[in-house]
Amino acid sequence: MEYRQLGHSGLMVSELSFGTGTFGGGSEFFRAWGNTSVEEAKRLIDICLEAGLNLFDTADIYSHGLSEEILGKALEGKRQSVLISTKTTFRLGKGPNDVGSSRHHILRACEASLRRLGTDYIDIYHMHCFDALTPVEETLATLDTLVRSGKVRYIACSNFSGWHLMKSLAISERYGWARYVGHQVYYSLVGRDYEWELMPLGLDQRVGALVWSPLGWGRLTGKIRRGQPLPEQSRLHKTADLGPPVAPEYVYKVVDALDAIAQETGKSVPQIALNWLLRRPTVSSVIIGARNEEQLRQNLAAVGWKLTPEQMTKLDSASELVPAYPYWHQRGFLERIPLPVPPAKPS
Ligand SMILES: NC(=O)c1ccc[n+]([C@@H]2O[C@H](COP(=O)([O-])OP(=O)(O)OC[C@H]3O[C@@H](n4cnc5c(N)ncnc54)[C@H](OP(=O)(O)O)[C@@H]3O)[C@@H](O)[C@H]2O)c1
8 A cells, every 4th residue: 555645735645545434324325325333344444454544534424423433433442543534514404503614513513523533633624515605714714723723633625616725725825724735526437527627726736636436436346337237236226316427328438448457457347447546646545435345355456556558548538528618628728738637539
């Protein structure tokens, strides 16, 4: 396992981290992901630690706090050897202030997360989404207070637009406050929009990507193929429309390319999809998801080898899409706006 710097910070994170959205199964939506118990979580965490993985990701919204609670219990006695990332912003109660990135909500949410996790500090605290109603100054001043108090070590954001992140970074800089060093983003071989705006921004500003749903919300698993019914057990039965929107034909085309490389390499479809992400600029850590031990072990073996440049190009070509404006227009001026990853010829 390699360790990578989290953006413009001194924190080293393992190139694979483990996402705990599958812990708890506390609602119909999360039950479709999984319902890992404390005992099973302990086992999965031990497997991660043996593999050298040091970062575990959760959020207050996952199973309404249950994922944090299970992670906290499963990590008892191991806190010093791991990094915990959690998040707030989404609605957790019915009240007008049970949502958002206001001072009121962040401070209360942070205390609640610390309690559920059974720890006195959070290593990476994310704003789960941009809150356009709260002044950016209010959010960042509050986060800076949490960093200075030692309750939070590093701050990060998730699902921000380019301007949300750039405005936030500029305000942190203006006041000398803690700045976002990580951006938890959706990025996969069937979701490359991250490359258009957020990747160049991440490179320019040294904000590391923590990649969520690296298998495209459970699609690049080798179980989803043209002309084949969904497997009996899959989150896609109940949540396909609630995750990243992806056209089935696009998934099949990318899976065809993954299958061809699986034949050449003897690696599995998810291993190849994860390895592709690990080769992309700005990626600090890829957050893997696993319903069970078998999936976890397979995904952990996505490291320690590299796709060849030719294999990377084949995957780039199979997954290439025409970008939205102004990015397609800017591709006519590569001389002065070079891209972090050169556009491939669509196959
Ligand atoms: N910041 C955000 O907004 C955000 C959003 C979503 C997720 N996240 C984070 O990212 C983590 C990972 O997201 P994700 O679970 O959506 O990732 P993903 O990699 O796209 O999907 C993981 C799912 O794919 C299937 N799978 C995984 N490995 C497999 C294997 N080797 N063989 C066969 N099937 C396999 C399993 O589902 P089935 O068993 O159902 O097939 C598993 O739950 C989450 O736990 C969370 O920490 C963050």
